[in-house]
Amino acid sequence: MMRFLLLCVSLPFICVLSLQIDSDLSLWQQWQILLSQELDQSYEQIDWAYSRLPRLVMALLVGACMGLIGSIIQQLTRNPLLSPATLGSSSGAWLGLIILAVVWPEGQSQYQVFAAMLGACIALALVLMICGVRNLTGLSVVLSGMAVNLLFGAIAIALILMNDQYAKNLFIWGAGDLSQNGWEKVYWLWPHCLLGLAILGFAGKPLDLLKMGQSAASGRGLNVAALFLVLMLVGLWMLSAAITMVGIVGFLGLVSPNLARLIGARAAGKELYISTLLGAILLVVADSLALYLNTITFEVVPTGLTTAFLGAPLLIWLIQKRLSQQDKIAYLTNYSKASFTSTKLLVSGLALLAIVLLALLTHMDDGLNFRWPDEFAWPIRWPRIVASLAAGAGMAVSGVIMQRLIHNPLASPDLLGVSAGAVLALVATSGFLGWRIGELGPLVAFSGSFLILLILLVLGSRFRFAPAPMILTGVALSAFIETLVQGVLMKGTEEVYDILRWLAGSTYRVKPDQAWVLMLGVSVLILISLSLHRWLTLMSMGREVAAARGVNVKRAFILLLILSVSLCSLVTSILGPIAFVSIVAPHLASLLGARQVSTQILLSALLGAGFLQLADWLGQMVIYPNQLAAGTMAAIIGGVFFMLLLLRNRSVS
Template identity: 45%
Template sequence: MSGTDTLASPRPALWQGAAGRYLAALAVLLLALLWHLHLNSTLSLSQQWSLILGRAPETFDDIQFVYAALPRVVLAILVGAVMALVGSLLQQVTQNPLLSPMTLGAASGAWLALVCVSVWWPDLAPDGRSWFALGGAVASVVLVLLIAGRSGLSGLPVILAGMATHILMGAVATAVILLNQYATQNLFIWGAGDLTQTDWSWVQWLLPKLSVALLVLLIAPRPLALLRLGDAGAGARGLSTGPILVVLLMLSLWLVASAITAVGVISFIGLITPNIARSMGARTPRDELCFSLLLGATGLLLTDSLAVMASDWLPDLLPSGTAVALIGAPALIWFVRRKLSAKDQTALQLPEGAARVSRWSWWLAPLAVVVLVILGLCFVPDAFSWRQPWVAFQWPSDLVLSLRWPRLVTAACAGIGMALAGLILQRLIRNPLASPDILGMSAGATFALVAFTVFIGGSIHEAGPFVAFAGSAGVLVLLLLLGRRAHYAPGIMILVGISLSALIEALVQFVLAKGSDQAYAIIGWLSGSTYRVSDAEALWFAGGTVLLFGLSLATGRWLTLISAGDHMAQARGLNASRARLVLLVLVCACCALVTALMGPIAFVGLLAPHVATLMGARKVWPQLWLAPLVGMVLMLFSDWLGWVLLYPKQMPAGTLAAILGGSYFIYLLARRRLR
């Protein structure tokens, strides 16, 4: 058979299959549209159709249908289609099924920019807001690309870089919200992704902005087809990959920024629908783009319909973005779990440090802890002056001491606990970028505590570490079940972490959308605050931390053998499976204890072991001592800085630790790439 015959023969079957898929998808879209209109209006189908054809609204139900139900349907179709189109475009460009505006960091950058605009320029027109959102998205994506590099776009490095950027941008946004609570009240519903409309203004504003999607459909298919041949193959056929990638990326970011400006963050559509399109037979670039666009419109319509139904059952409105995340997170695991394998070990690497810990390092870390404790106890922010800085130091009174020492103990113990959890995970998985916040351990504890507060009632501090441990243990079981088939590949574990983080954000945004005092209490706890820890809780926290630290030291030999390989461990008489399970339970206990008392702490578990390694602690025993000291220094400094930086206002230690640790972590990764 000739080459021409080979290419031509499958064409009829391919187009017949594609036609069937499109007809089925259009039918489902039409049914979803009718169902959505039925849920949002009491009018009959004939009455709705007459209004659509131009009959003037007369009754209240007519007005509600024309100015609320119809704009919501149109907006859901537009936003769902565009987010799916962008997700398909990004995944085809990078050949990475986990890439989307969410995992690339674009959504978090646009969200941070719009939070800042809402605080400092609240009267800015939507056109100006969209440009700020575009700037935030571009900044985040440039940062992610700088970290991952071109070679890391097709694997886990870009996902890890995107998660790090997402956590950092989220911490900065949280700081802005906490400092400007009254100016950000209206952001909560919008941040959860809200499609509720009262007129056609947002549709009229968004429609010309999203017309860029037509340009993407026209120019993208041929470059995407050539990119499948690789850079060399595309260059041999006259395609300069660099400029076309920049153009496609900028068009994608413009679409994302415009959609987020209009309806808030609805991110999972762009991650899931391209995977569904490929699983249903979409093969060519144009086919995948068009079919993803159609599925995105259908998917957002269906999830928004479910949100409308749930709002009738619940006492509060369920935002559309929350419904998308609650459905999308499990769906993501289902569709992508088989595509990740043990070969996904490609990961970012941090710079190498000293060969061994110097004597100065062993003295420097404890000295830094002592200095920070003295600062926390004796420093008086309102008495500080650059001419006479010593005046700001005085021994605290009994009252001041009783207020400050629980905060210091809590911050120090949180640093120890998260450092131990990160160190053990990195040794167990043999992945230098494993940490409780990346793999979902902290996310599970947070989810359990927030869910307990929302659905059972009471303060989040009343839930306690046992509820948090149940959440972490649930994540552990999920990791073990999903990871066993893939031999505990990092991709599966990171996928679970992404999904659980999205679930937590969805639940938290649902709570924050109420705008109640409970919302601010939860967001204050989520930022990692030491404010409300009592004397008894601090002592109890310290006792638990000492116990967990002692258990970690006792398992030092296990960590050494397991990090060398299961075969080495078994040759030395260690039951590797049983030891791994015990160590994972120890990680859950560390995360649960810290999260229950202080809230989720990001980057400390990731960064503290690396800093200890940079200082020369390459073996387990030096790391077990030095990494907790580094964690203590980071948390104590964050707590002190949050206290004095904007005095008399205060910033939570967890938020400052995420900003400082995330910035330094990204600097280390970017420095290695630049070199």
Template identity: 35%
Template sequence: MTVLAAERPTLVRPIPRLRIGLPIAAFVALVALARLWPTWHALTTAPGPVEAEAARFLLWELRLPRVLAGLAAGAAFGMAGALFQAVTRNPLAAPDLLGVTAGAQVGVLIGLTVPALAGFAGPPLLFVCGLGAASLALLAAGGWRAPPLRLLLAGGACALLLSAVLTVMLALFEQDIAGLALWSGGALYQPGADGLVEAACWLLPPLVALPFLVRGLDALALGDDAATGIGVAVLPVRFAGVITATALTAFAVALAGPIGFVGLIAPNLVRAAGIRRLTALIVLSALVGGGLLLAADGVVAGLGFSAGLSTAVATALVGTPLLLILVVRGQLLSPPDRTEAAASTRVASLAVVAPALGLALAALSAFGLAWGETWLAPARWVTAFAGGDNEAALILSIRGPRIAVAAIAGMMLAASGVVLQSVVRNALAGPELLGVTQGAALATLVGLLTWPLIGRPETFALALVGGLATLGLILLINRRRRFAPLPVALTGLAFSGLFAALTYAVIVETSAQPARALIWLVGGTYGRAWPDAVALLPWLLVSLPALALLSRPLDLLTLGEDAAAGLGLNVALLRALGLGLAAMLASAAVAIVGPLAFVGLLTPHLARLVGFHAHGDRLPVAMLLGALLTIGADILGRVALAPKEIPAGALTALIGAPYFLWLMSRGRRGTQ
């Protein structure tokens, strides 16, 4: 049972809504007046008609439409979040977490690249794509009653999948990268007064539908059986609620871009203040959402940043602490999913599977060396090594280090995923979904863009600082909850959203080559040389003894915390060491290949499917599978659209995300 399902309106003392609503409304009004006052003052004190006309144009065509756009977009995000949470009875449901905003990003790019859809490039196309993403996340999570952790991870997987789709499309339409990067950073719409009125027409249908949905959605908090007993058609009400919430999100994203956290934070802040009735919750969530977005935009303007870009960054900077406060207070937490079962008897034989995977890895590596725009027969390899074929030697010197780097990075990410899933005690965890790779990637990207001639030691240092700092904050925030799965995952999500906003800010503000930066953020091996492989290999070799030493304690941890502690295991110390090792492996890999998606999440599951559950067996199998996956993605990305190249990280996401979502759709049994 989730948190919202357990809350009964009759068991909660009513909170006077005016006591909560009036201060919120006053705050929003003050923020709006603060944004408009400088322009109004300039208009009333203009020394001449020319200055007055300029101030009048600035007020009525630019500043006032911008303020109204911020209020409308924030209100729409807040209402959408409240509706999604009511439909699913889940306090973590929100447009960001269900992948709706990621789907809208795909809709924006489709509108930019397909001329026939140019007339539908606004809210209609964003609505269709966002609805598809929400449907996929809900289906994969297990439907309306999905626990918070499963819904969170399903939405994160959908977002990664759609990001990979975006990357493949951008590889084909490179001219649209800069515009999409700017829009993805969050930009309040600047259509002028007439354009704002036209855009607002798309807000009317969901607003008209809201009064007819509130009674049914309010009844869902009592449970499906009770709602059916009082005459509520549960499935139609839920479907209509998702449609309405997605329409609100499409309108908000069209006005402001994919600005995160507003749809999650606003309803939970209102609920934390004691408001439970859905009508008041929706209204106050709209006010809080509008106030948050407008305040963030005002802070950006007051500090002199480029407002179109940094509104999302400011919102994330405000939203992340609020989200973490709710996590620490336990406002968003509910009983976690059933965790991974204890290690069972091994079905497969490591002595058979490991050599077979090793042979497959060698064969795939040899195939990758030969296959490409220029086919290299094995006979030419011998000639090249003997110094008689310069062309073949050059091609091998380019392809060889890419395969070596892909193999080493794949092994490191796979080992990181195995350790993380065991330490967090949830088989749906991974470095991609806990914010570790995003923190390492952001720190590395800042270094690459700030110091173009940065060396590998400095790159590793930045990646480790970013990944370990993220991990340290996660440990610090969740130490009192003994690193329980749901708060750890939610904390990682909060940092991921913050890092994503900061990343787009860095790209647009400092990069003269946004294509290079965005493609690096997806992850890949393009341009890697032998020194990169040599620099990465020691990190893997040093970690092998530590992984071997942790195997037995991690097996004991699968028995449960109490049982493991009863056997003499220091659970807190084991988790800290395991998380530190996992973060080190993932961060070092990110420093060279970028944040490859789903390698650390997918390969531990594949090892289980083969039949390995004990960590001493599962670790080597998962690492070999990680190398196979990354090498295969590198080869396919190199030759599929030659001479254009698809980053390997996009292909690992395209391969891993559908499998991950299918795995979740099988139910809890399939995730253990």
């Protein structure tokens, strides 16, 4: 109780302090403005009354919303890892805004809110569809959210790259900007926040009941489904409203409720209150930091950036403190009963061959033609084909290893922040040297990925590499890096598109020697994976089984993790991030009946290679003479395919 009171008292102090940053008005003058509501025409007064004050109110509202929604989501799902961002809503809102900017730029001044909300809702619906409403308690929902984030992110990047000038002004929203011009946005947002008051008032008791378990709660007359639906909808409505107003501000929804529990909020209602309060405090502090930094640097520092600087370390600290080893599930083979035959391997091989031939033979000059590539087309085509085949196979095998290691069929190495590390290294080096990203070698990207792996290993050793905190730490790291990159994108100059282009994952710039290096590296790493298949088999049965059979679990885990990350980083360093191949190819292989590790590795490699090559080929065809990056196409096809698969699985079971 004392702590709660302390928080309550500290909030006004923080607010008053925040109002003093970058303002020439004395406290007394500010007080006068508040009391009299009368302004003389000095700029300082108008700025304080129409920019600083609404900004503070906005920070309070948005922070409180985020804290409250985070707590609701975590209590409803009893999953301390969930936050609004992991449910895909911010990437949905982002995509909605970009589509509006491209399709109907004039409509932006009126319909941005609508577009962002629609996007957020669609994203959430997709996440719920993928993991199923009943599966919201585990790691699966985090991974489904990441999958939707990847899909929407890929589409957004493709749209921006094709319409670069239209999207420019949205970058500032993507970076999370709280600056206000007048009270308009506050007036718009506050009625939505009234919903939050209703939740604070009434949700405590039913949520307490829910803590006893769903059946016990239903036994006492609680309609669990209705409670879930109402709270979730109301929460996400508020969230979409807040995101639309200020852009992407991460971490608060995840950190506040966990922090609330840490300082002793036991009862559901109390957690709601404290989390709300903490969210508001955290955002005001982060925003004050941004305001202060804006006065001492020439660059514009967005609030999203300072929030990430506060939130990411807090989150990683919380993960270290709160999460113990909790997942002890064996690898889930919920796939088909089909048995694996060598005919299937043969058919897959033939399909791959057909795809390669298709890529070689099709020409788009005056209509679709088929012929052998001429002396011009050949040197343009073969490095791309070799690269995408190798990359597809590499990502697929990387996925097989990661999924068996983490015991989750949705896990993929890029979720650990590997590609985020690469982009950070590229952006930092290019900023430092003043070179454009294309001129930096793959080595820079590769070392960035490995830096992240190193950090993960150091942080992971504390909780003995338990899967859930491992993934979460990775997610936290990549979210942090993404915010940094958004901060760079906000500059809006021509070279920021280099970053986006790299993020799209294209084979366009692959040089012949790079293609061979990639092919060679991937082949060697796949061979190593095959030779370690016994370890992987035992590890995927669970750590106890592996230990009982004489495997040094820790060493095996680290080695296999390094193997998976190496494959992913090698591909990423040459092509850029390639999403979904690492999830879809192993999944398909299992569907075809590959149960043993070695057959799954082989079949996945074939399927992954074919899939990525097909994606690259399609990318060059659909909007000829323009092209879509292989990574973009893979994310779109893979994402859609993946969702269909899961839906089918659900309807079967």
